[in-house]
Amino acid sequence: EAGVAQSPRYKIIEKRQSVAFWCNPISGHATLYWYQQILGQGPKLLIQFQNNGVVDDSQLPKDRFSAERLKGVDSTLKIQPAKLEDSAVYLCASSGQGVADTQYFGPGTRLTVL
């Protein structure tokens, strides 16, 4: 079974530029999550999708971050414009809808904002 795919793996940009990350979840997984992991901290949820609808985006800085999940499969997370404090690893995870289902994580995208 293929895991969660993310691209790119690494990205370096200057502040005020824009950037986009892509995630392809495990086939059949209805729920998709984007987490932000700042160095030295645990991951923090940015947004959660159930199929193509948003379940929770309370922690998403909506003035600069946006995310979409077209057709309930792939997802894109965008930052525009980027700030220095956005430097982090962005992790995508997916899970089914059952009580026993677990979140499976992709390798992440490491973003450096200069």
Next chain:
Amino acid sequence: AQSVTQPDIHITVSEGASLELRCNYSYGATPYLFWYVQSPGQGLQLLLKYFSGDTLVQGIKGFEAEFKRSQSSFNLRKPSVHWSDAAEYFCAVPGKKSSGDKLTFGTGTRLAVRP
């Protein structure tokens, strides 16, 4: 709000020694609890999870964890550490009693292994 605390930021053990990583939770009811491991440059991999039933949970790579309600703890253990276990370990709890919900992670414990 549900939360987990990992009191140890960094732990160093010798190869072959036993290991215990601490996790304390704050939750309104019997929680679901998870331990994940993150190797350098990798995503998070699930080691084990507790939902209900037997309070001693076996996981992958020889890890186990014990749920202790009286102490609000879910400590991770391994009897003999291997050099490949060097990584960062995260305890996590979901926002509601379902594994299909966002996870709240602790700050992590970084494990170093002495040869």
